[in-house]
Amino acid sequence: MNKHFLTFIAAAVILAAGCQSKSQSSTGGTDKTAVAAEETTTANTPTNSETEQPPAVDVSKIKVADAKTILARKQVPILCYHQVRNWKPTDGKVGKDYIVEIQNFKDQVKMLADSGYHSILPDQLYAYLNTGAPLPSKPIMFTFDDTDMDQFTVAAPTLKKYGYKAVYFIMTVSIGKKGKFVDYMTKEQIKQLSDEGNVIGSHTYDHKNFKKYQGKDWEEQLDKPTKKLEEITGKKMTEFAYPFGLWNAEGIPELKKRGFRMAFSLADKRDQNDPLFTVRRIIASGYWSPKTLHNSIVKSF
Numbered sequence: 491m492n493k494h495f496l497t498f499i500a501a502a503v504i505l506a507a508g509c510q511s512k513s514q515s516s517t518g519g520t521d522k523t524a525v526a527a528e529e530t531t532t533a534n535t536p537t538n539s540e541t542e543q544p545p546a547v548d549v550s551k552i553k554v555a556d557a558k559t560i561l562a563r564k565q566v567p568i569l570c571y572h573q574v575r576n577w578k579p580t581d582g583k584v585g586k587d588y589i590v591e592i593q594n595f596k597d598q599v600k601m602l603a604d605s606g607y608h609s610i611l612p613d614q615l616y617a618y619l620n621t622g623a624p625l626p627s628k629p630i631m632f633t634f635d636d637t638d639m640d641q642f643t644v645a646a647p648t649l650k651k652y653g654y655k656a657v658y659f660i661m662t663v664s665i666g667k668k669g670k671f672v673d674y675m676t677k678e679q680i681k682q683l684s685d686e687g688n689v690i691g692s693h694t695y696d697h698k699n700f701k702k703y704q705g706k707d708w709e710e711q712l713d714k715p716t717k718k719l720e721e722i723t724g725k726k727m728t729e730f731a732y733p734f735g736l737w738n739a740e741g742i743p744e745l746k747k748r749g750f751r752m753a754f755s756l757a758d759k760r761d762q763n764d765p766l767f768t769v770r771r772i773i774a775s776g777y778w779s780p781k782t783l784h785n786s787i788v789k790s791f
């Protein structure tokens with residue numbers, strides 16, 4: 491269909507620019523309220539490093555806590571990655587923030603493992619934020635946006651080496667496509683990531699700015715992608731990542747209505763009423779050495 495093709499071209503143009511937004515910054519936006527909370531993690535919780543599946547958390551029984559309680563808990567560092575590949579001469583200056591070179595990615599992950607970080611997944615974060623359920627020591631969450639194939643071919647095997655699991659936020663228009671700059675994951679690859687104990691989340695149909703949704707957008711950008719991803723994985727979609735990290739409070743009820751439990755933004759401040767729908771992440775920049783990444787983790791969360 492012509493219309494579909496044009497939409498995809500439009501998406502490809504957006505993709506070329508990555509997930510960037512003017513409002514994001516890797517260091518700003520730290521919630522002062524959250525830093526004050528006591529360290530509540532414990533080393534007694536089993537980690538996911540030895541098993542294929544993360545520790546079971548019965549999230550169905552969890553009652554959502556009030557915003558103040560959630561905001562008072564110390565934030566878990568969450569990293570957002572896009573492309574994991576070596577830079578090309580055609581890559582722009584801004585674009586390189588979104589492209590972590592292969593050896594640098596391996597070094598970053600090794601640094602985190604050597605520093606004692608344990609990867610956690612949304613179930614654990616959700617339980618922790620709502621009930622204070624213990625997390626492994628030095629918890630961290632890895633997230634990957636935009637469906638790039640190198641996340642499957644490069645990032646996932648690297649993480650696996652250290653027993654780490656991750657969340658992959660899929661933009662459904664790109665599934666199985668070959669792009670001008672990168673190729674995208676196939677259905678089978680997404681299914682494999684899911685089967686191996688990683689979490690698949692929604693990143694809309696074609697990356698349209700969430701703040702501009704109206705009318706049919708909710709169906710196109712939320713309902714249809716959810717249906718597609720649930721068909722691929724056989725699991726319920728409960729996590730959402732805002733394109734460009736951009737969100738507005740008016741849209742959050744639309745996510746809740748559709749069964750999403752948490753939504754992930756970028757470095758901006760969390761919403762004071764809906765912190766579960768404005769979970770902060772930082773972009774692990776392609777310019778950062780492992781040391782810079784470590785400093786940013788400590789400073790930003």
Ligand SMILES: [Zn+2]
Pocket residue numbers: 508509635636693697732733734
């Ligand atoms: Zn994105």
